[in-house]
Amino acid sequence: MPISEQHVGRRYPPTAPYEVSAAKIGEFARALGDDSSAYSGAAPIAPPTFVMVIAADAWSSLFDDAELELALRRVVHADQRFDYVRPLRAGDRVSAVLSIDKVRVRGEVDIIGVSVQVATVDGEPVCNASSTFYHSHEPAGAPA
């Protein structure tokens, strides 16, 4: 059964623990062209949108859920929101849990709202990352 409003409330198991490293923070900050001293030195924090590295891992739970019949190449990331409890820091071990918050089927497009709760492996909340995806249905007669 393809994704429908019946899937609202589905939660996936936590992603494998991810350890935030100073090297990865530095790499991400450079990719943004951001030379803020907060992202380097002995105890760097991560740029706020670094959370996406962990959230995207949780998105796989959704896109790999065969029951939902989602095709990644027909998914558009429509909007993104982050609500921060605290910044990610080098040395944090975190994991993420994805929940399906909203599903609306509008003609040939599914509008899917998800939230990803990122927390340390000890259970300390770090950030909630919520996203809306537009998933287009396969055009009739198109090759699979």
Next chain:
Amino acid sequence: MSGNALEVGTTLPPLTVQLTRADLVRYAGASGDFNPIHWSDRAATALGLPGVLAHGMLTMGVALRVVTDWIGDPTRVLSYSTRFTKPVVVPDDDAGAAVTFSGTVTAVDGDLATVTIDAVCADQKVLGATRVEVRHGG
């Protein structure tokens, strides 16, 4: 911003970046998003796209620099939201695509301020309803 009076309408120093294919490859590696529409013309055109597109999250990430450069301390960012309204098409040349970001304080509530960011590429807004909630402290 320390010492500056903060009020609705305050504008932040704008930022223009030239996003090149090299920047997209660098962001792909840093973020782990290896979707080929962000580096392969062949993959992008096969999906009917106008060309290789910047990752929306790259544009969103760079946009936030308008605010974090201004407040200095990125830990003051409490929330950040945007809509990916238009793709940023990045040609395979040295100049890439110029994206200009600007910010305006649109709400102040005690210690909290909301900054709205505009992101424009080729005269089109590429992000919509981009809001950053910050603790301005003073």
